[in-house]
Amino acid sequence: MTVSPTISLVEVLGTMASDKYITAEELEKHNKPDDLWISIQGKVYNVTDWAKIHPGGDVPLLNMAGQDVTDPFIAFHPATAWKRLDKFYTGYHVKDYQVSEVSKDFRKLATELVKAGMFEKKGHQVIYSLCFVSLMLFACIYGVLRSDSFWVHMLSGALLGFSWIQVAYLGHDSGHYQMMTTRGWNKSMGILIGNCVTGISIAWWKWTHNAHHIAVNSLDHDPDLQHLPMLAVSSHLFKSLTSSFYGRKLTFDRFARLMVSYQHLSFYPVMCVARVNLYLQTFLVLLSKRKVPDRALNILGTAVFWTWFPLLVSCLPNWPERIAFVLVSFCVTAIQHIQFCLNHFGAHVYIGPPRGDNWFEKQASGSIDISCYPWMDWFYGGLQFQLEHHLFPRLPRVQLRNISPAVRELCKKHNVPYMSLSFYEANVHTIKTLRAAALQARDLANPIPKNMLWEAVNTHG
Known part of the structure; x- marks a missing residue:
């Protein structure tokens, strides 16, 4: 009819x-x-x-x-x-x-990716990563249980740290629904490999990470930049801003000023023990009164970690080796914590809520890519293509290198910054950013004029 x-x-x-x-x-x-x-x-x-x-x-x-x-x-x-x-x-x-011209082009690119089926083409990266992680964990446990050598035990601790890095990438994939084919399976894998293997709650991660993606590099809305009293990437944080995410003031007191004044020197040592803060944040969220999705499963998974990890450490012959084993594993994971900082600390920051009408521009100005050879992609877990990931969070990591030229071209067409640095250059850039803020924090007598001068010279923030 x-x-x-x-x-x-x-x-x-x-x-x-x-x-x-x-x-x-x-x-x-x-x-x-x-x-x-x-x-x-x-x-x-x-x-x-x-x-x-x-x-x-x-x-x-x-x-x-x-x-x-x-x-x-x-x-x-x-x-x-x-x-x-x-x-x-x-x-x-x-x-x-x-609709702005850059938004039109962004939407056109997104449509092309959907038509090409790139969001469904996950490749075999997950299988490879799971096998690699399983092998490292087996070698770690074997070294602890079957060897009496101090150096073998330290190597085992390093392998545990490397396995945690790779597991974190898999947890990141599952949190963005990239790892498995359904939302339910992704959630299950997130709890299994996140809570059970690393002791870091996937519920805490999703809470903070989603906020980070939406408000990337907003000093008062992005929790990934709110690290006082230890770190501050901009002098604007010296004004004791109120965190929209945490609902409290980011107090810049004497202790914060002292720590920030030397943050370019303490940055790497802090990264070596940054994992302790992640454990603390997990406990605070899971035991808080706020609504936590799948709280019981998250607590159960975290309890699994705090059962097997102390048990493994207790198998070492004495306390000095046990402490050294834990420190080595934590220090290795510092590589990943540093990488997370490199992706954003040296980029443009702002104050205020994010806006939906400049989505592309804000993601580009707040993200820094790490350039590397294709055979090193496994090491960075796809996050070296930080801008590409921020623009298309659901895109499997194996596709990020493929779309990078299109994103770069889009930035060039609309005169939007596209920062891509080597790992070494990104470290230098980040340390310079931290040092600039540190020198401003040291100016106790007349901070405002000098802060304005540094803002003018460095055009940061």
């Missing part, structure tokens, strides 16, 4: 007549937890109740409340998510909705 063109036209005109419009300024007023609206491609959605059960947590939605979030929505969601939007539709359109 065919549909009359006249009826179709009437239906279309009726739909157009029923559409209601609000301005972007009016949309911005709906930016509170109990009144949370967003727009996607100009259509307005009420996600107040959805934010409470959103798989990515409520923080990303709260940070983007009252804005058009088309580009972030495209970045974080599969095509199937579009079908679920209708139940949140308010009937309103944004009257003055506009």
Whole structure:
């Protein structure tokens, strides 16, 4: 049965007549937890109740409340998510909705990647990584249990550290739903390899990491830059900003000033014990009153780690070797902690909430790629393509190198910065950033004029 063109036209005109419009300024007023609206491609959605059960947590939605979030929505969601939007539709359109040229090109690139099936082509990286990790863990346990040599025990500790690095990459993949084919399997693998093998809660990681992706390099919204009293990447943090993420003031007191004043010297030693902070954060989140998805499973997985790890350490012959074994394993993982810092510490920072209308530009200005040979991709876990990953978080890591030329070309076309440094250059750049902030922190007598001078010279922040 065919549909009359006249009826179709009437239906279309009726739909157009029923559409209601609000301005972007009016949309911005709906930016509170109990009144949370967003727009996607100009259509307005009420996600107040959805934010409470959103798989990515409520923080990303709260940070983007009252804005058009088309580009972030495209970045974080599969095509199937579009079908679920209708139940949140308010009937309103944004009257003055506009799309920038860079956003048009970003969306075009995203469409091309979907059509090419690149989000489904995961390759065999997961299998290779799991085999590699299993081999290292077996060698570590064998060295501890079957050898009496001090140096074999230290090598075993190093292997454990390297295995934790690779497991963290796999946990990262599962957290972004890249590792397995379904959301449920990704969640299960995240708890298994995250909580059970490393002792770091996947629930804590997703809570902070999603906020980091949305508000990359916002000093008051991105938790990955909020490391006072130990580290500060910008003099703006000396003003004791209030963290939107943690809901508390990032106090810059005398102790913080002392530590930050020497942060370019203490950076690497701090990274050697940074893992302790991750364990602490895991405990604080799992035992807190805030809503934690799958809290029981996360606690159980973490308990598994704190059973097998102390038991393995106790098999060493004496306390000096046990302490050395743990320190060696932690020091090896410092390589990964340093890498995470290299990707963002030396990039542009800002104050305030993120905006959905400059998604591409903010991700580019806040991220630094690490250039390396293809045969070293396993070492960096795909995160050397930091900008590519931030633009397309669901894209399997094996595809990041393939899309890098297209992203680079897009940045060039729109005059958007694209930073790609060698591992050595990125370290130098990061230390210079930390040193600049350290020298400003030391100026106790007249900090403001000197801070302004340093901001002018370094154009950082």
